[in-house]
Amino acid sequence: MSISAELGHCMSNNTLILGIETSCDETAAAVVSRHADGTGRICSNVVRAQWEAHKAYGGVVPEIAARAHIEVLDDVIKLALEDAGFGFPELNGVAATAGPGLIGGVLVGLTTAKAIALVHNIPLVGVNHLEAHALTVGLTDGLAPPYLLLLVSGGHTQLLIVRDVGEYVRLGTTVDDALGEAFDKTAKLLGLGYPGGPEVERWAERGDAGQFAFPRPMKGRAEPHFSFAGLKTAVRQTAERIAPLAESDVADLCASFQQAVVETIVDRVRVAMTLYGEKLGSDAPRTLVVAGGVAANQAIGGRLRAIASSHGFAICVPPPALCTDNAAMIAWAGAERLARGWTDGLDLAARARWPLDPDAPPAIGAGVKA
Numbered sequence: 547m548s549i550s551a552e553l554g555h556c557m558s559n560n561t562l563i564l565g566i567e568t569s570c571d572e573t574a575a576a577v578v579s580r581h582a583d584g585t586g587r588i589c590s591n592v593v594r595a596q597w598e599a600h601k602a603y604g605g606v607v608p609e610i611a612a613r614a615h616i617e618v619l620d621d622v623i624k625l626a627l628e629d630a631g632f633g634f635p636e637l638n639g640v641a642a643t644a645g646p647g648l649i650g651g652v653l654v655g656l657t658t659a660k661a662i663a664l665v666h667n668i669p670l671v672g673v674n675h676l677e678a679h680a681l682t683v684g685l686t687d688g689l690a691p692p693y694l695l696l697l698v699s700g701g702h703t704q705l706l707i708v709r710d711v712g713e714y715v716r717l718g719t720t721v722d723d724a725l726g727e728a729f730d731k732t733a734k735l736l737g738l739g740y741p742g743g744p745e746v747e748r749w750a751e752r753g754d755a756g757q758f759a760f761p762r763p764m765k766g767r768a769e770p771h772f773s774f775a776g777l778k779t780a781v782r783q784t785a786e787r788i789a790p791l792a793e794s795d796v797a798d799l800c801a802s803f804q805q806a807v808v809e810t811i812v813d814r815v816r817v818a819m820t821l822y823g824e825k826l827g828s829d830a831p832r833t834l835v836v837a838g839g840v841a842a843n844q845a846i847g848g849r850l851r852a853i854a855s856s857h858g859f860a861i862c863v864p865p866p867a868l869c870t871d872n873a874a875m876i877a878w879a880g881a882e883r884l885a886r887g888w889t890d891g892l893d894l895a896a897r898a899r900w901p902l903d904p905d906a907p908p909a910i911g912a913g914v915k916a
């Protein structure tokens with residue numbers, strides 16, 4: 547379903563949720579309506595990116611992000627309500643990212659949501675940002691669990707079985723950099739813009755992927771974990787060796803880097819597909835969901851489509867605007883929790899770390915990010 551189709555009129559007799567997202571460098575607010583049959587509709591979806599504020603640093607600066615959220619969040623919420631055609635009194639609940647993320651930013655959004663809940667006497671739902679990415683396909687495609695999820699963003703790279711809302715089994719994670727982070731750092735070292743993912747993808751289109759033989763980290767390992775720090779270092783060392791870089795060198799480096807990423811991802815997803823079948827049985831529905839900002843990458847998406855089809859999996863990728871950080875997914879995850887009676891008190895704490903599967907054994911590696 548297209549986003550514009552989603553942006554239709556929202557009936558006021560459904561559950562209406564305001565969502566707030568401030569865990570990284572996007573300040574976002576959205577109103578989503580959830581219908582009794584479990585489907586949803588986006589009434590408004592406002593995202594204000596802070597790229598300009600962070601561009602000079604080639605990455606997100608937490609303190610700058612938190613201050614920028616404070617400056618614009620009230621306006622963004624006002625706009626989201628105006629776009630939806632509703633006021634605070636019509637809301638049935640307010641959901642905000644309570645983690646994981648940059649703690650200063652999370653505090654800004656969560657505290658604002660608490661104030662709204664208190665003043666308007668509506669339930670508060672604290673949302674795990676990763677759960678919001680994981681459940682987005684319920685909003686965009688009406689897809690219900692179980693499914694296999696590849697979550698690839700600037701902060702996270704995980705393979706999870708989404709058994710049900712609130713029930714996640716982590717199969718694999720990165721032992722160092724997240725994939726989006728690897729794209730951003732590669733872009734930075736090549737002097738490209740920020741965010742780096744779209745830049746690297748654009749340059750890669752003009753390059754020769756066979757020019758440089760970069761490592762395929764973790765390829766062939768039995769557990770579907772990831773590692774990208776070594777790949778990033780290999781790009782840096784090669785770039786230093788052949789410097790000064792002509793435009794064609796930058797394109798070839800991007801293409802070779804992206805090719806290494808694609809092959810690694812495909813290998814890891816293949817392992818996860820087997821584990822999914824083993825854990826859920828052969829009768830379980832087989833859908834691969836790809837979420838997070840890196841899901842917008844066409845080269846990765848294309849190869850995943852091919853491998854899904856050859857392994858008997860359907861594939862579901864939300865539209866790019868709902869793959870990158872947004873508040874519609876927060877509102878939707880909040881609506882799903884609210885529908886199950888799962889609400890939070892005003893004493894809910896913001897969390898910098900918040901694994902979706904707390905029982906997952908730690909991945910072995912330096913600087914593990916569960």
Ligand code: KG4
Nearest residue numbers: 699700701726741743744839840843870871
């Ligand atoms: O999900 P997201 O918006 O924010 C986080 O929760 O991290 O993901 C942002 C990340 C950034 O690292 C960005 O470079 C990456 O997604 N990204 C891409 C592409 N578009 C965004 N990476 C590769 N190719 C793309 N086309």
Ligand code: ZN
Nearest residue numbers: 679699838871
């Ligand atoms: Zn995200």
